[in-house]
Each structure stands twice: as C-alpha cells, then as structure tokens.
Amino acid sequence: MTDDGPGLIRAAGGVAWRPGPNGVEVCLVHRPRYGDWSLPKGKLDAGEHPMRAAVREVAEEADVRAVPQVRLPTVRYRSEGRPKRVDYWSMRAAVPGGFQPDTEVDEIAWLDVDAAVRRVSYPHDAEVLAAFAALPPVTGTVLLVRHAHAGKRGTWSGPDTGRPLDAEGRAQAQALAALVALVRPVRLLSASARRCVQTLDPAAARLDLPIEVAGELDEPRPGQQADECALAGAALLTALAAAGDPVAVCSQGKLIPGMLERLTGRSDDLTTPKGGGWLLAFTGDRLHAADRL
Numbered sequence: 656m657t658d659d660g661p662g663l664i665r666a667a668g669g670v671a672w673r674p675g676p677n678g679v680e681v682c683l684v685h686r687p688r689y690g691d692w693s694l695p696k697g698k699l700d701a702g703e704h705p706m707r708a709a710v711r712e713v714a715e716e717a718d719v720r721a722v723p724q725v726r727l728p729t730v731r732y733r734s735e736g737r738p739k740r741v742d743y744w745s746m747r748a749a750v751p752g753g754f755q756p757d758t759e760v761d762e763i764a765w766l767d768v769d770a771a772v773r774r775v776s777y778p779h780d781a782e783v784l785a786a787f788a789a790l791p792p793v794t795g796t797v798l799l800v801r802h803a804h805a806g807k808r809g810t811w812s813g814p815d816t817g818r819p820l821d822a823e824g825r826a827q828a829q830a831l832a833a834l835v836a837l838v839r840p841v842r843l844l845s846a847s848a849r850r851c852v853q854t855l856d857p858a859a860a861r862l863d864l865p866i867e868v869a870g871e872l873d874e875p876r877p878g879q880q881a882d883e884c885a886l887a888g889a890a891l892l893t894a895l896a897a898a899g900d901p902v903a904v905c906s907q908g909k910l911i912p913g914m915l916e917r918l919t920g921r922s923d924d925l926t927t928p929k930g931g932g933w934l935l936a937f938t939g940d941r942l943h944a945a946d947r948l
Contacts, residue, residue: 664739667709668696670787671721673748673765681771681784682748684716685762691776692764694783695719696741704830705742706934706948710837713746717763718754721746722839722901724793725936726946728786730779743783745790749839791938795896798838798903800932800948801911803827805850820853827930832857834948838934840864840903844895846872851905854930858903874909885913892918896937918942 671682684695697712699705706723713721727743754763766774768788772781803824811818820828835843835858843859844867845851852866859866871891875884888910895902906914912925915933919925919942927933936944 662737664734664737665699665705666696666739666741667699667705667712667743668694668741669709669713669721669723669744669746670694670727670783671713671717671719671746671748672787675765675767678767680765680767681787682713682717682719683764683766683771683774684760685764686759687761688759689776692774693776694743694780695760696743704834704948706744707833707837709742709744710746716760719748720750722749722796723837723934724796725790725944726934727783730783732779741779745787745793747793791943793936794939795899795937796838796901797892797896797935797937798835798840798901798932798948799892799911799914799935800831800835800854800903800905801908801927801929802846802848802851802854802905803831803930805929816848818848818850820850824850824854824930828854829857831930831932832861834932835903836861838901838903841900842867842895842902843904844869844872844891844902845905846870846874846907846910848873848907851907854905855903869904872904872906872910874907881909881913884910885917888914889917892935893937893940893942896935896942897940915945919945 672679683692685692695713695716699708713719723744723746725745730741772784803820805818805824806821843855843864845855847868855866871887875881911927915925932948934946
C-alpha cells in the first residue's frame with residue numbers, strides 16, 4: 656500500500672450497477688491505450704470533490720449517469736512512479752446513455768459481479784468489486800448536511816433562528832448544491848432555522864424543488880430533552896429512507912451526532928463541520944453505511 660504524500664495523484668470512480676435478467680450487473684470499461692478492463696475512473700479536477708469526480712468519470716467513460724449510494728474501499732498504488740489514490744462509490748445507474756467508442760474507452764461491458772471479477776485486469780479492481788458484492792441491497796439514501804457557516808451567535812442581535820448565512824456560508828451552500836444534485840433527491844427537508852433553509856436554497860434552485868421545513872430536524876430548545884429530539888430526528892430519517900427515493904436533509908450541529916448515534920449504534924466522533932455532511936444508505940429501516948462527505 657502506498658501512503659498519501661507529495662506528488663499524490665487523486666482519482667475517483669465507481670461501481671455502476673443496474674438490475675439484470677439474472678441479478679445485478681456492473682459496468683466495466685476497456686481502454687485501448689492500456690489494453691485493459693477496469694472500473695471507470697479518472698483524475699480529479701482542481702478543487703473537485705472526489706464523489707463529484709467519481710460520478711463525472713463514470714458518465715464520461717461509460718456514458719452512464721449514476722447516483723452514488725455507498726463509499727467503497729479506497730485503492731492506493733503507484734502510477735508512473737507516483738503515489739495514486741482512487742476513491743470509489745457504489746452507484747445506481749439512473750440514466751444509461753448511448754455509448755460511443757473513442758480513443759480513451761472503446762468498449763463497455765455489463766456483467767454479473769463474478770464475471771466482472773474474472774474480467775478486470777487488476778487485483779485492486781477485483782477487491783473493490785468484492786466489497787461491492789458484500790453490500791446489502793440499498794433501498795433508500797439520505798444526504799444529511801449541517802447548515803453552512805453563519806457567523807457567531809454572539810454577534811447576532813436577533814433570535815438565533817433568524818441568523819443568516821454569512822459570505823463564507825453562502826459559498827459553502829453553493830458548493831453543497833453540486834453534491835446534493837449528485838444523489839438526485841426528490842425531496843429537500845430543512846430544520847426551521849433560517850441558516851438551514853438558506854443552506855439548501857442553491858440546491859432547491861438547481862433542482863427546482865421546494866424546501867420542506869421539518870421541526871424534527873431542529874436542535875433541542877430550552878426545556879426539550881436532547882435524547883428525545885435525537886430519537887425523533889432519527890425516526891424521520893428512517894421514514895424518509897423507507898419511502899425509497901433519495902432525499903437531502905439539512906439539520907444542526909447539536910442534533911446530528913445524536914441522530915447518527917441512534918442510527919449507527921456508534922459512539923465515536925460523529926460531529927459534522929458546518930457545510931459538511933454524510934451520505935446515509937439504508938436497507939429497509941436499517942442504516943448500514945454512513946459515509947462522511
């Protein structure tokens with residue numbers, strides 16, 4: 656394994672899957688330059704989030720518009736004498752295109768996982784496919800984000816629920832909109848605080864969706880029990896996932912760790928920076944993957 660360090664090449668890709676006549680099929684690409692079969696992947700653009708790069712590369716190489724669901728193992732190796740890191744996601748193929756061969760990829764193949772493992776040219780691709788095969792089926796996804804930067808409570812003279820995003824927060828909200836769009840949500844839900852709604856505003860404009868305010872996403876108010884609020888928030892996320900369609904949710908820093916603790920059963924560090932978030936994958940009413948953005 657190669658450690659990250661100077662000269663690191665960052666890349667991202669995905670295991671794009673679709674239902675087939677005999678079960679799940681995954682997409683491989685053939686690269687004539689190398690004469691190999693591999694998972695679609697490519698280098699990150701400057702400043703690009705790896706999940707966005709993964710979706711972009713799958714679209715560019717295989718002409719498949721895919722929706723990320725679960726983060727898969729990161730692969731590290733050396734390429735042309737430099738350390739390389741490739742982040743992968745499991746992705747549901749949402750809009751297959753009309754593939755046209757070119758000089759970079761001249762053929763794609765949709766295969767069952769066992770056949771794909773036999774076809775790929777590199778052991779690290781086989782390892783990623785094995786991790787994908789071990790996943791339970793994803794029936795619902797929730798993109799959970801914390802509101803973007805909104806200055807400090809002490810500098811705002813009005814009610815805290817009315818505190819707006821500052822310039823840094825507005826920039827974070829714009830960046831988040833691109834990630835929210837990747838999961839193709841059918842609903843956007845927000846805590847009632849102004850800064851939470853504003854965090855989803857760019858995504859709402861981009862996706863032409865309304866923002867629904869849900870009190871279960873509010874952090875505890877004076878007199879409320881934190882455990883009860885966390886339980887109500889976790890129940891809401893579970894119910895949203897059970898509906899089957901992807902959703903995006905914005906909540907607050909004092910509530911998110913409690914919700915995640917109840918969903919994951921973990922007690923490690925579940926804090927979320929402002930403008931950060933999690934990709935949550937459910938099978939039925941059970942959360943089986945919580946991946947930091």
